[in-house]
Amino acid sequence: MSAPLLEARGVDLHFGGVQAAKDVNLQIFPGEFFFIIGQNGAGKSTFLNICTGYLKPQRGEILFQGRPITGLAPRAITRAGIARAFQHPQLFMQRSVRDNLRFAVAAHGTGFWRPWRALDDPHFDAPARRLLQLCDLERVAAQPAAKVAEGFRKLLDVALALALEPTLLLLDEPTSGVSSADKHGIMTTLAQALRKERVTAVFVEHDMEVVRRFADRVGVWANGQILISGPPEAVLDDPHVREFVL
Amino acid sequence: MRAVRSLLWLAVVGGYAVLPWLAPSLTYQLTIVLALGLAALAVSLMLQAGLISFGHALFYAAGAYAAAYLGRLTGAHVVITLLLSSLSAALLALIAGLLIVRYRGIFFAMLNLALSMVAYTLLLKLYNVTGGSDGLVVSATGVAGYAMGPTGLADLLFYLALAAAVLAAWFVRVYLRSPAGWALGAIQDREIRVEYLGVSARRVLLVAYVLSGGLAGLGGAIAGIAVGHVAPDSAYWTTSAGFVVMAVLGGGGDVFGAFAGAALYEMLSVFAAQYLSSSWELLLGVIIFVIVRFAPSGLWGFYDGLWRRMAAGER
Amino acid sequence: MTAIAGPLLSATINGVTYGATLFLVAVGLSLIFGVLRVLNVAHGSFYALGAFTAASAWLLISALGWPPLCIYPALVISALVVGVAVGPVVERGLLRWTFGIEAEAARENAQLLATYAIFLMLEDAQKLIWGGQPYYSGSALRLLGITRINGIPYTNYQLLLILVAVLVLIALRILLRGTKMGKFVLAVAEDPEVSSAMGIPVARIYTVAFTVGAILAALGGALASPTIGVNTGIGSEMIVLSFAVVAIAGLGQIEGAAVAALVIGVGHSIAVFFFPALSSVIPYATMLLVLVFKPYGLFAAAQVRRI
Numbered sequence: 001m002s003a004p005l006l007e008a009r010g011v012d013l014h015f016g017g018v019q020a021a022k023d024v025n026l027q028i029f030p031g032e033f034f035f036i037i038g039q040n041g042a043g044k045s046t047f048l049n050i051c052t053g054y055l056k057p058q059r060g061e062i063l064f065q066g067r068p069i070t071g072l073a074p075r076a077i078t079r080a081g082i083a084r085a086f087q088h089p090q091l092f093m094q095r096s097v098r099d100n101l102r103f104a105v106a107a108h109g110t111g112f113w114r115p116w117r118a119l120d121d122p123h124f125d126a127p128a129r130r131l132l133q134l135c136d137l138e139r140v141a142a143q144p145a146a147k148v149a150e151g152f153r154k155l156l157d158v159a160l161a162l163a164l165e166p167t168l169l170l171l172d173e174p175t176s177g178v179s180s181a182d183k184h185g186i187m188t189t190l191a192q193a194l195r196k197e198r199v200t201a202v203f204v205e206h207d208m209e210v211v212r213r214f215a216d217r218v219g220v221w222a223n224g225q226i227l228i229s230g231p232p233e234a235v236l237d238d239p240h241v242r243e244f245v246l
Numbered sequence: 247m248r249a250v251r252s253l254l255w256l257a258v259v260g261g262y263a264v265l266p267w268l269a270p271s272l273t274y275q276l277t278i279v280l281a282l283g284l285a286a287l288a289v290s291l292m293l294q295a296g297l298i299s300f301g302h303a304l305f306y307a308a309g310a311y312a313a314a315y316l317g318r319l320t321g322a323h324v325v326i327t328l329l330l331s332s333l334s335a336a337l338l339a340l341i342a343g344l345l346i347v348r349y350r351g352i353f354f355a356m357l358n359l360a361l362s363m364v365a366y367t368l369l370l371k372l373y374n375v376t377g378g379s380d381g382l383v384v385s386a387t388g389v390a391g392y393a394m395g396p397t398g399l400a401d402l403l404f405y406l407a408l409a410a411a412v413l414a415a416w417f418v419r420v421y422l423r424s425p426a427g428w429a430l431g432a433i434q435d436r437e438i439r440v441e442y443l444g445v446s447a448r449r450v451l452l453v454a455y456v457l458s459g460g461l462a463g464l465g466g467a468i469a470g471i472a473v474g475h476v477a478p479d480s481a482y483w484t485t486s487a488g489f490v491v492m493a494v495l496g497g498g499g500d501v502f503g504a505f506a507g508a509a510l511y512e513m514l515s516v517f518a519a520q521y522l523s524s525s526w527e528l529l530l531g532v533i534i535f536v537i538v539r540f541a542p543s544g545l546w547g548f549y550d551g552l553w554r555r556m557a558a559g560e561r
Numbered sequence: 562m563t564a565i566a567g568p569l570l571s572a573t574i575n576g577v578t579y580g581a582t583l584f585l586v587a588v589g590l591s592l593i594f595g596v597l598r599v600l601n602v603a604h605g606s607f608y609a610l611g612a613f614t615a616a617s618a619w620l621l622i623s624a625l626g627w628p629p630l631c632i633y634p635a636l637v638i639s640a641l642v643v644g645v646a647v648g649p650v651v652e653r654g655l656l657r658w659t660f661g662i663e664a665e666a667a668r669e670n671a672q673l674l675a676t677y678a679i680f681l682m683l684e685d686a687q688k689l690i691w692g693g694q695p696y697y698s699g700s701a702l703r704l705l706g707i708t709r710i711n712g713i714p715y716t717n718y719q720l721l722l723i724l725v726a727v728l729v730l731i732a733l734r735i736l737l738r739g740t741k742m743g744k745f746v747l748a749v750a751e752d753p754e755v756s757s758a759m760g761i762p763v764a765r766i767y768t769v770a771f772t773v774g775a776i777l778a779a780l781g782g783a784l785a786s787p788t789i790g791v792n793t794g795i796g797s798e799m800i801v802l803s804f805a806v807v808a809i810a811g812l813g814q815i816e817g818a819a820v821a822a823l824v825i826g827v828g829h830s831i832a833v834f835f836f837p838a839l840s841s842v843i844p845y846a847t848m849l850l851v852l853v854f855k856p857y858g859l860f861a862a863a864q865v866r867r868i
Contacts, residue, residue, distance in 0.1 A: 052442070078444040090439035092432050103432060106425035107443035113453075118423040164444060296666040298673055345853060351669050352600045356808050357852060360845040363801055367845070371838040434666055483801055487677055494674055525689065531681030538674045539658065542667075 003066065005030045005168055005200050006082075011050060011060035013224075020046040021057060022224040028168070028202060033191070035211045035232070036204045038221030044204045045087065046224070048170045051202075052084050053077045064168070083166035087173045087204075089157035093146040097137055097156055100145055101128040104163035127163065134196065135159040136189045151178045151186055158190055162197055169194065169201045175210060183207065187214060208236060251553065255502070259412060266404055273400050277472045279512045280407040283505035284414060284465030286492035288458040290504045291418060293493055294427070295451060296434030297350065300486050301358025304342070304365045305459040307481035308335040309466030311369070314382035314476050324386040324399070328406065328467050335463020336456050343455035347448045350437075359483050369478035381477030384470040400472070407468045414461055415501040421457070422501075430454055462489070491534055497544025506545045571713050572830040578719040580826020581726035582785045586799055587806035588733065588818045589777030595750045595813030596770035599656060600669070602676040604778050605800025606683035607647060611779025612795060613687055614639040615786040616696035632701045636783040643783075644776030647683075652771035655679055660767075680800070688793055701787035722784055729777070730819050737815075746770055750813065778803075805848040811861025821859065 004027035013021040020043045028034050036044045049055040051062055053074040062070045069077055078084075092100050102124040111117045111124070132138045135155045140148045145156060154174055161169055174190060175183045191214050194201050205211050211218060212232050219229035220241055228235055235241060266273040285306050292299050312331035346357050369376045376382065386399065421427040429450040432440050440447050470476045479485065488511065496507025514533070518526030537544060543551075590604045618635040659675060662668035705717035737743035748756045749766045757763045782795075789795065806825055810817030825844045832840035851859060 073441075075441050075444055075446055078442055084442060090436050090442065092435045092439070094435060095431070099428075103425060103428055104443050106428075107440075107445045112425045112445070115417070115421045115424045115426065117425075118420070119425055119428050120423075124425070160439070160443065293670075296670065298670050300673075345849075349852075349856065351666065352673075352812070353808070353852070353856065355600075355673060356804055357849070359801060360805060360808075360848045360852075364842050364845045364849070367839075367841040371841065373838075484797055490674070490677075525685050527681040528685035528689075531678040531685070534681070535655065535675060535678035538671055538678065542671070 002030055004028060004063075005065060006051065006202075007063040008047075008051070009061045009063070011047075011057045011062065013046065013050060013055060013057045019043075019224045020055075021050060021060075024060070024224070024226060026219065026226060026229070028200060030200055031198070032200060032216040033194070033214055034202045035215040035218045036202065036221055037206070037208070037211060037218060038227075042221040043224035044221050045172055047221070048084065048172055048202070048204065051077075051170060052082060078164065078166075081167035082170065083161035083164045083168070084170040085154075085158045085161050085172065085174055087176060089145075089150075089153040091145040091153060091156055091160070094144055096142055096144055097148060097152070098125075098128060098132065098141040100156060101131050101137075101159055101163060104128075104160040105131075108164045131159045131163055134162070134193045151182045154178060154186060155189065158193070162193060162199070165197070166199060169199045171201060171203045173204050173206065175205070175207065180207075183210065184213075212236060258502075259408070263405070263408055266401060270397075273404050274472060275512065275516065277400070277404045277407050278469055279509050280404075280411045280505070281465040281469035281472065282489070282492060282512060283411055283508035284468070285462045285489045286496065286504035286508045286511075287414060287418060287501060288460075288462035288465070289489045290493035290496065290501075291430075291454055291458045291461070294422065294434070295430040295454065297354045297451075298490060299358040299458075300355045300483055300490065301360070301362035302458070302462045302489050303481045303483065303485035304358070304362035305335040305339055305462035306466035306469070306485065306489070307362075307365065307369065307476070307478070308338050308459075309463030309468075310384065310470030310476040310480055311376070311382065311466075312463070313386070313467040313470045314384040317385040317471075318382075324403065324471065325406065327386050327471070328410065328464060331467035331470075332460045332464035335466065336460030338463075339456045339459020340452070343452045343459070347451040347455055359486070362481055362483060362486055366478050366481040366483075369481055376478070379478060381475055384474055384476055386471045403468065403471055407472075410464055410468070411505065414464070415505070418457075418461075418501045426450055426453060491530070494534065495537060495544055497546030497548075500546050500550070503544060503546030506549075510545065567711060567713070568834050569831065570711060572834045573827055574710065574715060574719070575833075576827030576830030577823065578722050578788075578826070579830060580822040580824075581722045582781050583802060583806055583826055584726050584819050584822035585729060585781035585784065586778045587803040587810075587822055588729070588815055589774035589781070590803045591807045591810065591813055591815060591818045592733075592777070593771055593774035594807065595815075596746055597652075597656075597660075597767050599659075599672045599676065600804075600812075601771075601774070602673060602800060603651065603679040603683055604676075604774070604803060605796035605798070606680050606687070607643065607775045607778035607796075608782040608785075608799045608803075609687055609791075609793075609796030610643045610647065610683065611640050611782030612786040612789070612791045613691050613696070613782075614643050614779070615783035616698050616791045617691070619698035619701060619786075620696075629700070629704055632698075632704070632787075636701075636786070637780065640776055640780035640783040643779035644772055647779075648772030648775035649768050651679055651775070652768050656771075657764075657767075680796070684793065684796065687796075691793075693793065695790040695792040696786075697790055698787050718787065722788075725780075725784060726819075729780075730816070733815055742766075742769065802844055805844040808848050808858055809851045811855075811858025814858065814860045817858070817860030 006028040008024050008026045011021050011024040024047060038044055050057050053072050056071050061068055064080055064082060069080060099119060102119050105124045105127045106112050117123060132141050137152060137155055137159060140152050145153060158174060175186055178186060187210055215232045217229060218232045218235040220227040220235060228238060228241060265276055285302060289299055289302050309331045312334040313327050316327045316330055342361055349357055370379055429440060429445060433447045433450060437447050492507035492511045493504055495510050496503030514530060515526060518529055541547060586608050590601060593599060593601050615636050618639050619632055622631050622635060656675060659668055659671045662671055702716050702718045707714045708717055737747055745761045745766050748761055749763055753763050806818055806821045809821040825847060828843045828847060829840055832843050
């Protein structure tokens with residue numbers, strides 16, 4: 001097996017009396033889709049927040065490509081190659097979908113600080129177009145993010161992350177808040193985009209059908225700990241998991 | 247349509263440029279409007295990021311005092327004086343900005359206020375350096391070393407101010423369309439996403455703050471030379487609040503809004519000084535309130551809305 | 562007594578007196594912010610209105626030939642009149658609409674500008690009513706006699722001022738923690754939406770808190786009026802000073818405001834003795850220093866945003 005891309009070693013975090021992460025040990029390998037499942041309050045989002053530097057663990061270490069990133073600021077971790085998408089899409093709501101993406105492209109590439117290079121310059125626009133296509137957003141490109149349906153916002157949130165050409169993408173419930181009819185379409189678009197960009201991904205997900213269909217590996221969270229992890233069939237059909245977690 | 251609008255701007259700038267010929271007695275007022283407009287532009291730049299500064303008089307005063315010193319020390323050329331004064335204010339903004347860009351909302355407003363009040367008090371009390379409440383004389387010499395008469399200098403200053411204003415407005419416009427300028431609005435909207443795109447919100451704000459300080463300083467230097475004198479009042483918080491009012495009157499939407507706001511403010515104040523000397527603030531208060539309450543996008547919003555409606559009518 | 566200790570003690574007593582006035586104004590500002598989340602730029606004007614009204618009350622008492630001691634109840638009544646007359650009008654008539662603005666930044670900015678507009682209107686209202694000349698009602702200062710501490714005379718009025726500030730602090734504590742209305746106020750300060758769902762009349766609590774805040778500012782002005790020349794411009798100075806106190810304490814802190822006002826008052830008076838030129842810098846410099854190390858003030862906890 002190849003070296004892990006992301007590794008958590010003995011990560012602990014508690015807020016007051018609540019143990020949000022308890023001795024979390026996990027390895028994510030290049031190219032895989034790892035799905036985190038578990039009940040509300042199990043510490044799933046907390047783990048993503050720790051990995052991206054929004055929260056600092058009280059104990060333990062996070063390694064990315066073998067280098068420690070524990071306690072770095074979100075910006076530094078993003079620059080290192082870990083991008084994230086949010087449960088509630090964090091978009092520039094008054095601006096067009098296209099401008100959102102152009103800005104993400106500018107944030108990642110060169111030319112951000114050059115005042116003479118406008119945001120609609122081809123330098124930023126060309127990669128943005130590609131991402132619009134990749135994430136199936138062309139139809140709504142000209143509309144303000146505030147005006148498009150939640151499904152498009154979810155896709156745009158991921159597209160913004162992909163504009164950074166990340167090595168690893170963390171997605172917090174990418175299909176929550178979307179009707180179950182649209183869910184699979186969105187997940188299929190996302191999965192294709194991620195595969196095409198060769199991005200490793202960690203998902204937090206509640207829908208077991210989605211997990212079964214898209215996961216390479218699954219980890220079950222409860223009370224801030226990983227109960228069990230492994231291939232989806234093995235984990236999801238585990239009687240203990242079925243009884244207590246799902 | 248776009249061409250018509252550009253032509254209109256040219257006409258406005260051209261019209262403004264010939265006003266001193268038509269009414270020479272207005273030259274001073276017209277110069278002051280440009281100086282105030284630069285300060286209002288500085289404030290509206292920070293407004294792009296949703297940040298209200300109740301302390302930009304600090305940079306305005308810094309520019310004016312710097313002009314006073316430069317005039318004293320070297321009898322410097324007016325262009326060099328303006329440039330160096332603006333740079334001094336920008337440098338001050340860099341130092342202050344390192345602290346201030348860490349704050350948002352009310353704290354940003356209050357810290358700017360506190361800094362400017364420290365400056366105001368120092369200007370007032372350090373009599374030996376600043377002339378205390380008497381202030382300092384600001385003198386500037388004309389082009390190429392030889393002195394010009396007072397009218398000549400006033401005219402020169404007006405055209406320099408106009409050139410500076412047009413240049414500044416053009417640059418800010420270009421800057422606001424670049425990623426680093428666009429980022430200001432993005433920070434107001436979703437700072438967390440900006441950081442998660444790997445961009446330092448503080449650095450974006452610091453760059454804007456330094457630019458903003460330089461613009462306010464330029465305005466202050468122009469006003470200082472035009473008046474020929476600078477006093478600590480130029481750093482008092484109500485001066486800052488005046489800039490905020492101009493920016494809001496004009497509407498934060500576009501660079502010309504700041505100048506329109508400054509012009510309206512100055513016109514109101516001249517009018518009020520003549521006809522209702524004791525209730526000018528009352529009138530101003532009512533106007534600000536009405537604008538904030540009923541027309542939050544200001545003069546610019548009104549103007550822009552007009553064009554939009556015309557454009558929609560054409561189709 | 563050493564040569565330094567004498568002036569130091571004297572400075573401390575003067576500073577505590579000054580701090581007492583600052584506290585009264587600042588605690589009103591803090592209360593309004595704590596409950597309504599509005600930074601009230603017009604707060605200094607309430608202070609000025611209180612001072613002007615009290616000065617007029619003194620003139621009236623002299624003109625009517627009433628016993629001079631009437632001035633003390635008159636000071637308090639002036640403050641109540643100003644607060645009750647101005648507070649509800651400003652809150653209901655001029656600020657209520659801002660509470661409906663959803664985006665936090667837009668709301669804060671609209672409130673800053675609206676209260677600034679109110680400040681301008683009230684500044685001119687003062688000039689229209691009281692004219693441009695200063696009022697001195699210093700004789701009220703001497704009515705209560707003098708106490709000597711270490712041979713240095715202090716007016717008993719100064720000491721009374723300190724007492725009033727302490728009483729206000731205690732009263733606020735009791736009213737907020739011990740009465741039903743006070744508990745409502747605290748609940749609204751905590752979370753207006755939840756309070757509303759629990760059946761607390763949030764709109765009325767807003768008006769009450771704003772009015773009490775205005776009364777406190779006016780009380781500060783009324784009580785300070787015998788010690789200062791009441792003039793236009795005192796409001797614009799007081800608002801920045803009370804901002805500084807509130808920022809040092811942390812927005813919405815009440816006991817903290819007392820500590821911050823004391824620190825500024827005493828610091829200011831000590832500076833008057835040792836570096837008179839720099840004494841007016843003290844409040845702002847203290848505020849800057851505190852905010853550098855404690856961005857939310859000394860006594861307030863940082864708020865964590867959820868993502």
